[in-house]
Amino acid sequence: MHIGIIGGGIIGLSSAYYLHQAGHQVTVFDQNKITDGCSFGNAGMIVPSHIIPLAQPGMIAKGMRWMLNSTSPFYVKPRLNLDLMRWGWLFYRHATPEHVERAIPALRDISLLSKKLYQELASSGTLAPFGWQERGLLMLYKTAAAGHEMADEATVANRAGIEAQVLSASQVQEMEPEVRVDVRGAVYYPGDAHLNPGNLIHGLVTYLKTNGVQFVEEQAVTGFGTKGTRIDSVQTGKGEYAVDNVVVAGGSWSPELARLLGFSLPLQGGKGYSFMLNNLTGSVQVPAIMLEARATATPMGNGLRFAGTLEVAGTDQSVNMNRVRGIVAGIRQYYPELPVELPKIDTVWKGLRPCSPDGLPYIGRVDRFENLTLATGHGMMGLSLGPATGKLVAETITSQALSMDPAPFLPTRFS
Ligand SMILES: Cc1cc2nc3c(=O)[nH]c(=O)nc-3n(C[C@H](O)[C@H](O)[C@H](O)COP(=O)(O)OP(=O)(O)OC[C@H]3O[C@@H](n4cnc5c(N)ncnc54)[C@H](O)[C@@H]3O)c2cc1C
Structure with a gap:
């Protein structure tokens, strides 16, 4: 069976990896060079701790407050756009305690499956080393309000079987002997991990190319040949490729691919x-999320990677230095002695997280075509959930027993 995968980010490459392992011929299409996408320069965190979806009670009020400040970590660019309005409506409908309750076991199970698959990848030696480290994650906070919120989340996590420890400021400082950390406290999630996403993507591409997976790079997919309920070809400006099955893993551009398919x-x-220091x-040892600043710090290579902000602004990829200024100001409040300066604009990496309105990914078949599988919408957790998504995609296409129940992720859930 020949499978065409649209999108060479972590989701498309993980799908290619497990489909190739299952013995199939695979072609990966990408409109850019593989190393240009959202999967390359992200914060590198593998986060079973993230069991509460972005669509949660209180998020809309918080977002409204943040939107009034040009350096804030969250922004929705106001646009008269029907897709944005529908997305906003669905987000609002899902920001409920009932949705969070339903999402927690699903996110926990897919995260733990993914972490196990990463452990297998790291220990098997099939890929070049990609900086896999299991040092956990610190959720740092500076205010009593954030402390209460984090303590509540820690209770929810422990109840769901994800270990979370509430730490005092001095316990946090003990974990970071090389840098001063100015916080009120933290919640520590020992089960989280991190890796170097650039090395991972390079390793996956090298492995897949060496083992016969085809890559069609720097060619956008502009159409599909269809017959009834089947897709039989993938079209780019330069050619048409016959396929038996299609995976749409186009990240934030997936709605455009869906539109091509009707x-x-x-x-x-x-x-x-994100940017590097x-x-x-002396450096940070444990990856951290600076809660009030909504910025992250991850030890990577011989330095630290900082990341942050979430601007819902379509597929615009320009860099807004005001937001970067906000990240820098945030970091200085938590790590006052780190020599962090505003980076030059050309050293700032940007990426588009593909955000579904309910905070859960889309994984599975759609009604319209019997040989199409969607794998997108992972938002802030695409790197984390890559291997589990790839495995579920491969199991769906080859009609194998599924590693977990994918019902909460089915793309048909809003129809
Ligand atoms: C600042 C930042 C920090 C982050 N940190 C983390 C983290 O610590 N942990 C975590 O788990 N996640 C993190 N994420 C989120 C994560 O990076 C994304 O969820 C993930 O990269 C999405 O992967 P993807 O494969 O779905 O999309 P992408 O990586 O965007 O790949 C999609 C690909 O599809 C291609 N494509 C689209 N349309 C077409 C077309 N028509 N023809 C051909 N090709 C097409 C695109 O060119 C692109 O390469 C972060 C994101 C950002 C922005």
Whole structure:
């Protein structure tokens, strides 16, 4: 069976990996160079701790407050756009305690499956080393309000079987002997991990190319040949490729691919930025989320990667330095002695997180075509959930027993 995968980000590459392992011929299509996408320069965190979806009670009020400040970590660019309005309506409908309750076991199970698959990948030696580290994650906070919120989330996590420890400021400082951390406290999730996403993507591409997976790069998929309920070819400006099965893993551009196939997919790009601070004498040891600043710090290579902001602004990829300024100001409040300066605009990496309105990914078949599988909408957790998504995609296409119940992720859930 020949499977065409549209999208060479972590989701498309993980799908290619497990489909190739299942013995299929695979072609990966990408409109850019593989190393240009959202999967390359992200924060590298593998987060079973993230069991509460973005669509949650209180999120809309918080978002409204943040939107009034140009350096804030969250922003929705006001646009008269029907897709954005539908997405906003669905987000609002899902920001409920009932939705969070339903989402928790689903996110926990897919995250734990993915972490197990990453452990297998890291220990098997099939890929070049990609910096896999299991040091957990610190959720740092500076205010009593955030502390209460985090303590509540820690209770929810422990109840769901994800270990979470509430730490005092001095316990946090003990975990970070090389840098001063100015916080009120933290919640520590020892089960989280991190990796170097650039090395992972390079490793996956090298492995797949060496083992016969075809790559069609720098060619956008512009159409599909269809017959009844089947897709039989993938079309780019330069050629047409016969396929037996198609996986749409187009990240934030997936709605455009869905439109080419005649259906609509509620999804918005959530732009974020990252930059590196290299050659440090003393550094952060444990990846951290600076809660009030909504910024992250991850030890990577010989330095630290900082990331943050979520701007819902379509597929616009320009860098807004005001938001980057906001990240820098945030970092200085938590790590006051780190030599963090505003980076030059050309050293700022940007990526579009593919955000579904209910905070759960789309994984599975759609009604319209019997040989189409969607794998997108992972928002802030695409790197984390990559291997599990790839495995579920391969199991769906080859009609094998599924590693977990994918019902909460079915793309048909809003129809
Ligand atoms: C600042 C930041 C930090 C983040 N940190 C983390 C983190 O710590 N942990 C985590 O789990 N996640 C993190 N994420 C989220 C994660 O990066 C994304 O969820 C993930 O990369 C999405 O992967 P993807 O494969 O779905 O999309 P992408 O990586 O965007 O890949 C989609 C690909 O499809 C291609 N494509 C689209 N349309 C077409 C077409 N018509 N023809 C051909 N090709 C097409 C695109 O060119 C693109 O390469 C972060 C994101 C950002 C922005």
